[in-house]
Amino acid sequence: MLLTKKEARQKIIESLIKVKPAEKQQAENSLYCQLFQTRMWHDAAVVAVTVSQAIEINTEPIIKQAHRENKVVCIPRTLPSWQMEFVELNAQTTLKKTDHQLLEPVGGNVFSADEINLIVVPGVSYTTDGYRLGFGGGYYDRYLASYAGDTISLALPEQQNTEINWPIKQYDIKIKQILVATEED
Ligand SMILES: Nc1nc2c(c(=O)[nH]1)N(C=O)[C@@H](CNc1ccc(C(=O)N[C@@H](CCC(=O)O)C(=O)O)cc1)CN2
Numbered sequence: 381m382l383l384t385k386k387e388a389r390q391k392i393i394e395s396l397i398k399v400k401p402a403e404k405q406q407a408e409n410s411l412y413c414q415l416f417q418t419r420m421w422h423d424a425a426v427v428a429v430t431v432s433q434a435i436e437i438n439t440e441p442i443i444k445q446a447h448r449e450n451k452v453v454c455i456p457r458t459l460p461s462w463q464m465e466f467v468e469l470n471a472q473t474t475l476k477k478t479d480h481q482l483l484e485p486v487g488g489n490v491f492s493a494d495e496i497n498l499i500v501v502p503g504v505s506y507t508t509d510g511y512r513l514g515f516g517g518g519y520y521d522r523y524l525a526s527y528a529g530d531t532i533s534l535a536l537p538e539q540q541n542t543e544i545n546w547p548i549k550q551y552d553i554k555i556k557q558i559l560v561a562t563e564e565d
């Protein structure tokens with residue numbers, strides 16, 4: 381079923397709301413395990429990751445593990461005109477809730493695109509060949525256009541391989557690796 385991006389986003393978000401907490405937790409554990417074993421993760425000294433919202437994959441364990449491994453963690457701060465920058469997250473960081481209800485850093489060290497080794501890219505859904513449907517805004521597509529490092533996304537089974545398709549645009553940038561949670565056996 382080919383929908384507009386907006387329609388596809390709505391449908392997939394509806395299905396994500398229905399995922400049971402225990403199921404989500406199990407799937408997230410599978411994703412963390414997979415992520416921490418990738419070459420991209422091992423090779424990265426500077427990792428960019430979001431401060432997740434309830435509906436998204438919880439990024440807190442990723443941030444904790446990165447710090448445990450002495451990696452620098454950067455989180456996004458949105459700027460006017462749908463631009464975004466990444467700021468170091470450390471014990472001194474103050475977070476503030478923005479108009480769109482996301483927690484973003486106040487002040488802090490900005491890391492440029494060429495200083496970041498790996499971006500864990502958030503999204504609503506992914507195609508098997510690496511295309512991503514985001515939350516709208518195009519922040520990551522704009523950022524990734526001038527970023528040459530590694531990219532990885534984490535998908536619940538509900539976010540991958542669905543019947544729902546959306547139009548791929550010229551500015552859509554493929555994610556290098558997409559990890560899909562394995563079902564419990
Ligand atoms: N946790 C987390 N932080 C993140 C992202 C994310 O996906 N997850 N982002 C990932 O990009 C950026 C913020 N993304 C945003 C995406 C849309 C809107 C927004 O205002 N959307 C409009 C609708 C726009 C449209 O439909 O085109 C709205 O809600 O009114 C704001 C921020 C940076 N931080």
Ligand SMILES: Nc1ncnc2c1ncn2[C@@H]1O[C@H](COP(=O)(O)OP(=O)(O)OP(=O)(O)O)[C@@H](O)[C@H]1O
Pocket residue numbers: 385462502503512513514515516517518519520521522525551552
């Ligand atoms: N590289 C770009 N340059 C200019 N405009 C862009 C670029 N990427 C996306 N846009 C614009 O941003 C808007 C939102 O794009 P889209 O719906 O694809 O966002 P998304 O990929 O779902 O969100 P995000 O990247 O923030 O997670 C669209 O109007 C699109 O035209």
